[in-house]
Amino acid sequence: MFELSTGNSDNNRYVISVKGEIDIYSAPGFKESLYQSISDVGQDIVLDCSDLTYIDSMGLGILVGVLKRVKEKGNNMIIRNPRSTVRKLFRITGLDKAFVIEEV
Amino acid sequence: MFELSTGNSDNNRYVISVKGEIDIYSAPGFKESLYQSISDVGQDIVLDCSDLTYIDSMGLGILVGVLKRVKEKGNNMIIRNPRSTVRKLFRITGLDKAFVIEEV
Amino acid sequence: MKQTDTVSLCIPMKAEYVSIARLTASGITSRAGFDIDTIEDIKVALSEVLGKIIEKKPLTDRINIDFVCQSDGIRININIPDNIPDLFDNEDDKFALAIIRSLMDEMEMIKQEHIITMVKKLGKAV
Amino acid sequence: MKQTDTVSLCIPMKAEYVSIARLTASGITSRAGFDIDTIEDIKVALSEVLGKIIEKKPLTDRINIDFVCQSDGIRININIPDNIPDLFDNEDDKFALAIIRSLMDEMEMIKQEHIITMVKKLGKAV
Ligand SMILES: Nc1ncnc2c1ncn2[C@@H]1O[C@H](COP(=O)(O)OP(=O)(O)O)[C@@H](O)[C@H]1O
Ligand SMILES: Nc1ncnc2c1ncn2[C@@H]1O[C@H](COP(=O)(O)OP(=O)(O)O)[C@@H](O)[C@H]1O
Numbered sequence: 001m002f003e004l005s006t007g008n009s010d011n012n013r014y015v016i017s018v019k020g021e022i023d024i025y026s027a028p029g030f031k032e033s034l035y036q037s038i039s040d041v042g043q044d045i046v047l048d049c050s051d052l053t054y055i056d057s058m059g060l061g062i063l064v065g066v067l068k069r070v071k072e073k074g075n076n077m078i079i080r081n082p083r084s085t086v087r088k089l090f091r092i093t094g095l096d097k098a099f100v101i102e103e104v
Numbered sequence: 105m106f107e108l109s110t111g112n113s114d115n116n117r118y119v120i121s122v123k124g125e126i127d128i129y130s131a132p133g134f135k136e137s138l139y140q141s142i143s144d145v146g147q148d149i150v151l152d153c154s155d156l157t158y159i160d161s162m163g164l165g166i167l168v169g170v171l172k173r174v175k176e177k178g179n180n181m182i183i184r185n186p187r188s189t190v191r192k193l194f195r196i197t198g199l200d201k202a203f204v205i206e207e208v
Numbered sequence: 209m210k211q212t213d214t215v216s217l218c219i220p221m222k223a224e225y226v227s228i229a230r231l232t233a234s235g236i237t238s239r240a241g242f243d244i245d246t247i248e249d250i251k252v253a254l255s256e257v258l259g260k261i262i263e264k265k266p267l268t269d270r271i272n273i274d275f276v277c278q279s280d281g282i283r284i285n286i287n288i289p290d291n292i293p294d295l296f297d298n299e300d301d302k303f304a305l306a307i308i309r310s311l312m313d314e315m316e317m318i319k320q321e322h323i324i325t326m327v328k329k330l331g332k333a334v
Numbered sequence: 335m336k337q338t339d340t341v342s343l344c345i346p347m348k349a350e351y352v353s354i355a356r357l358t359a360s361g362i363t364s365r366a367g368f369d370i371d372t373i374e375d376i377k378v379a380l381s382e383v384l385g386k387i388i389e390k391k392p393l394t395d396r397i398n399i400d401f402v403c404q405s406d407g408i409r410i411n412i413n414i415p416d417n418i419p420d421l422f423d424n425e426d427d428k429f430a431l432a433i434i435r436s437l438m439d440e441m442e443m444i445k446q447e448h449i450i451t452m453v454k455k456l457g458k459a460v
Binding site: 021023024025054056057058060061084085088089092093 | 350374377384388389426432
């Protein structure tokens with residue numbers, strides 16, 4: 001399962017941290033929570049993935065959906081500190097080109 | 105699997121630490137290592153179980169065998185800091201009466 | 209989790225695979241809602257049964273375990289190969305048996321079905 | 335580990351059991367000698383296949399996975415229920431397919447046997 005914690009602000013960007021596993025079981029809840037967290041946000045969004053231990057294509061699809069919405073508002077979405085296994089999936093799917101990935 | 109580390113001395117007692125899991129697979133190696141470690145020891149033996157995460161009846165049987173040998177030399181064997189799950193097995197089998205169990 | 213979801217695991221009849229059964233058991237019992245201590249108890253009980261079966265060196269290649277997830281707990285059925293003698297017959301085996309009986313709520317050998325069946329209910333720590 | 339030890343796992347056809355399959359896969363691949371990163375790769379690939387099958391809502395109750403431990407790696411065979419359409423047919427599925435193909439050394443659907451078979455060799459990190 002996963003946990004989302006939101007609300008930290010960083011240089012005028014809105015930081016959301018995700019912790020745990022996003023797989024076929026947790027994906028629906030993740031999608032709902034994430035869409036809810038970003039619905040009123042009018043800034044760039046940083047998704048802190050330091051504690052995201054697992055994600056699969058379904059989770060990536062959700063992130064792409066969020067990116068689309070965020071971009072529609074003229075903002076961007078940054079993936080922060082993905083673990084090497086998660087980062088690898090961004091690379092394989094070519095999504096490392098769609099998202100800004102930052103290591104801090 | 106398991107790891108044994110030996111040789112620390114404590115109040116003239118010989119301390120052996122066991123780390124990891126003792127089950128049907130690791131038991132033969134555990135028995136051999138433990139018997140070897142105690143073969144030349146003429147003091148009381150402390151088996152530090154702080155990092156022993158798992159043991160079953162086979163492992164307990166080995167400890168009983170060691171206790172017998174240690175007692176034949178007029179010494180004793182102390183089980184130190186077993187985790188609650190390990191301690192429970194000593195209780196269930198009545199072995200908490202055969203061994204001195206100490207928490208430090 | 210529904211009334212009766214069953215997870216089956218079939219492992220080679222070898223000591224080195226017992227830890228795989230323990231790992232799978234942790235996953236299932238943790239998802240079923242057992243607390244950490246009870247999960248450990250179930251792992252120990254399962255290992256004792258598997259250990260005793262493997263010790264008897266049966267001719268069968270593999271051993272099957274059914275984890276039946278019930279609304280109030282879990283039932284674990286382990287197939288006993290039919291060419292082995294009694295499972296808990298010697299002095300040492302008595303300890304294994306004592307451990308299993310203490311840690312599980314029910315434990316029974318059903319000879320005609322060639323299984324050992326054990327039950328652990330939710331919400332009862334030893 | 336011998337040439338061909340097979341561990342079989344059969345889980346209910348439900349999303350909540352995929353993590354059990356991942357856990358069992360970790361245990362088997364770790365015992366088989368894979369490094370942590372490769373273990374993660376295998377878990378992801380297995381999850382993608384199971385996820386795609388479960389998404390198609392087949393009528394079958396359970397899904398079987400055979401982990402065949404070979405001296406040079408592992409082969410994972412997953413039964414595909416025969417009443418489901420193609421597994422990787424829409425746009426999103428292409429991503430799952432790309433992930434599986436990248437992470438595993440071999441991946442093949444054998445339609446007449448109704449299985450997907452995937453291979454990962456020891457000593458080859460992506
Ligand atoms: N697993 C995936 N990996 C990468 N991209 C994906 C994945 N799944 C979906 N996408 C892409 O994400 C985009 C948006 O996904 P979509 O399912 O339409 O989200 P939403 O419906 O929430 O907007 C689509 O263009 C699709 O190609
Ligand atoms: N699983 C066990 N739990 C508790 N006591 C045990 C267990 N297995 C063996 N014992 C007891 O330990 C004693 C010594 O065991 P044994 O197998 O004779 O060791 P060794 O042959 O190495 O001396 C026996 O009296 C036996 O009853």
